[in-house]
Amino acid sequence: MSDYFLKLATPGVQRLNPYQPGKPVEALERELGITDSIKLASNENPHGPSPLALQAIAEQAPSINYYPDGGGYKLSRRLAELHGLPSECVTLGNGSNDILELAARAFLTPQHSAVYSQFSFAVYPIVVQAAGAQARVAPACPRTHATMPLGHDPDAMLSSIDDDTRVMFIANPNNPTGTWLQPEALRGLIEAVPGSVVVVLDLAYNEYMDAALRIDIAGWLQRLPNLIVTCTFSKIYALAGLRIGYALSSPEIADILNRVRQPFNTSSLAQAAALASLGDAQHVDASVTRNNAGKRYLMQALDQAGLDYLPTMANFIAIDLKADAQPVYDALLRRGVIVRPVANYAMPHYLRVTIGTDAQNRRFIAALADAMGEAL
Ligand SMILES: Cc1ncc(COP(=O)(O)O)c(C=O)c1O
Numbered sequence: 599m600s601d602y603f604l605k606l607a608t609p610g611v612q613r614l615n616p617y618q619p620g621k622p623v624e625a626l627e628r629e630l631g632i633t634d635s636i637k638l639a640s641n642e643n644p645h646g647p648s649p650l651a652l653q654a655i656a657e658q659a660p661s662i663n664y665y666p667d668g669g670g671y672k673l674s675r676r677l678a679e680l681h682g683l684p685s686e687c688v689t690l691g692n693g694s695n696d697i698l699e700l701a702a703r704a705f706l707t708p709q710h711s712a713v714y715s716q717f718s719f720a721v722y723p724i725v726v727q728a729a730g731a732q733a734r735v736a737p738a739c740p741r742t743h744a745t746m747p748l749g750h751d752p753d754a755m756l757s758s759i760d761d762d763t764r765v766m767f768i769a770n771p772n773n774p775t776g777t778w779l780q781p782e783a784l785r786g787l788i789e790a791v792p793g794s795v796v797v798v799l800d801l802a803y804n805e806y807m808d809a810a811l812r813i814d815i816a817g818w819l820q821r822l823p824n825l826i827v828t829c830t831f832s833k834i835y836a837l838a839g840l841r842i843g844y845a846l847s848s849p850e851i852a853d854i855l856n857r858v859r860q861p862f863n864t865s866s867l868a869q870a871a872a873l874a875s876l877g878d879a880q881h882v883d884a885s886v887t888r889n890n891a892g893k894r895y896l897m898q899a900l901d902q903a904g905l906d907y908l909p910t911m912a913n914f915i916a917i918d919l920k921a922d923a924q925p926v927y928d929a930l931l932r933r934g935v936i937v938r939p940v941a942n943y944a945m946p947h948y949l950r951v952t953i954g955t956d957a958q959n960r961r962f963i964a965a966l967a968d969a970m971g972e973a974l
Contacts, residue, residue: 610708610730617720621936635934638952638962641773641803641914643836645888645955647871648881651837654874655867666866669856673869676876677844682816686849689856692863694802694830694843698767699725700855701798701826701845705764706731713758714767715750717775717943719800722767731765734758738775747908748916748945749777752787759795766791769800771807774940774950776910781813788822796851798826802843803912805834805882806889811911815846823848826855831868833913834885835875842868889913892953899963914952916940921974923949929969935962 604612620639627635638644670690678685691697702725706712711732714722718738726733736754741747750772759766768787771778779787788797804812815827830843842864845855875881896915900907906918919926927939927949938950951962 608730610727614724614727615942617724618942620938621931623936626931626934626936630932630934632934635936636954636958636961637936638954638958639936639938639950640838641833641912641952642838643834643885643913644952644958645836645885647836648875648878650874650878650881651835651871654870658867658870662866664866665862666864666869668861668863670864670869673873674844676873677846680876681846683819683846684849687819687846687852689845689847689852689859690864690869691828691843691845691859693832693838693841694800694828694845695721696841696859696863697826697828697843697845697855698722698798698800699728700858701765701796702726702729702731703858704854705796709762710764711760711762712765712767713755713763713795715755715772717748717772717945718750718767719769719773719802720943726765732762734760734763739777745909746777746779748775750779752779752783752790755787756790759791763792763795766795766797767800768797769802771803771911773802773912773914774938774943774945774948775908775916776912776914777908778807778811778911781811784813785818788818788825791824793824796824796826797822798828800828802828802830802833804829806886806913807911819846819848823850826851831872831875834882835872836881836885837868837871837875840865840868840871842872888955889953892956892959895956895959896951896953896963899959903963903967908948914950916945916948916950919947919949919970919974921947923947925973926966926969929973930962930965933965933969935965935969937962 623637674688675685706729708730712726713734715736716738736758739749739751826847832838908916940948
């Protein structure tokens with residue numbers, strides 16, 4: 599391939615490593631000529647969306663000849679109500695990914711830097727580099743850390759801030775590690791960040807965390823004017839394919855995010871499905887219960903197999919194979935099981951597996967034993 603146009607792209611884009619998504623089932627089946635494969639690679643909710651969301655999509659479908667309500671009035675109002683905030687605090691995004699990018703576009707330039715932890719979500723380096731800004735990657739806790747191996751280290755994150763820093767990204771819990779900060783430590787970290795640094799607190803997996811670890815978002819926003827909280831309908835609400843997420847922030851920051859947002863960044867189907875999902879607390883509770891049961895099953899099975907893994911508060915587990923994980927990943931693919939190698943996160947010994955349905959979890963554990971026998 600010629601690199602003529604690459605040389606014309608901005609320096610940030612030239613250095614950018616594209617995001618590597620989980621392998622789609624269709625691609626694997628096409629390549630290997632197999633059927634009946636399962637994907638545990640992208641931290642989706644394996645139990646599917648709320649029936650209320652499906653019904654809302656069906657009801658909305660005949661009107662897709664019209665543009666959506668760009669600001670998402672009804673959904674924003676409902677989200678604001680649920681969080682106890684004015685609706686001017688809500689910004690809708692094409693997935694929460696969109697919000698991460700809006701924050702970078704709004705606050706970063708080649709003269710600025712962003713801080714995030716080593717081993718944190720792969721989209722942070724992408725949006726920072728695309729804006730031409732510098733990344734300051736704070737060392738994570740060591741693998742030998744007593745409670746949170748490879749987790750965010752608040753002191754290291756604070757000392758990575760310098761005069762040029764405009765944004766800090768914090769994923770809680772973090773992907774791909776699953777690790778988290780206790781609310782007091784998280785609060786202490788954000789309070790210690792200078793007011794000129796916008797803190798993007800990414801709560802994509804918030805609903806999966808134990809209740810005691812979840813924060814009072816509205817209360818924090820009132821006290822911390824430089825805070826943006828991002829949330830998504832892709833995980834617990836099981837709407838990943840529709841692409842919808844949102845930010846909560848001060849009205850002033852929301853106004854800034856809305857200036858860089860595409861006018862119609864969320865579709866009418868996505869808005870309708872998200873709104874309906876918010877009315878189905880039972881779906882959320884059932885998804886949490888099933889995720890916790892799946893997590894217990896997988897952890898027990900991994901313990902029995904003598905395999906190490908990182909602590910997790912999310913819907914996935916990072917398993918430490920203590921050897922190059924790529925051959926095991928490939929051997930799992932041949933058995934129709936797609937997980938996620940995380941060498942691109944500088945974690946080449948780990949495989950990240952999404953917690954699936956009971957049947958998927960059992961199939962993964964059986965396939966893992968076979969794959970390790972073959973590959974290691
Ligand atoms: C930590 C984290 N943040 C944000 C996202 C983006 O999700 P979405 O754009 O689907 O809301 C993900 C997706 O995997 C994630 O793991």
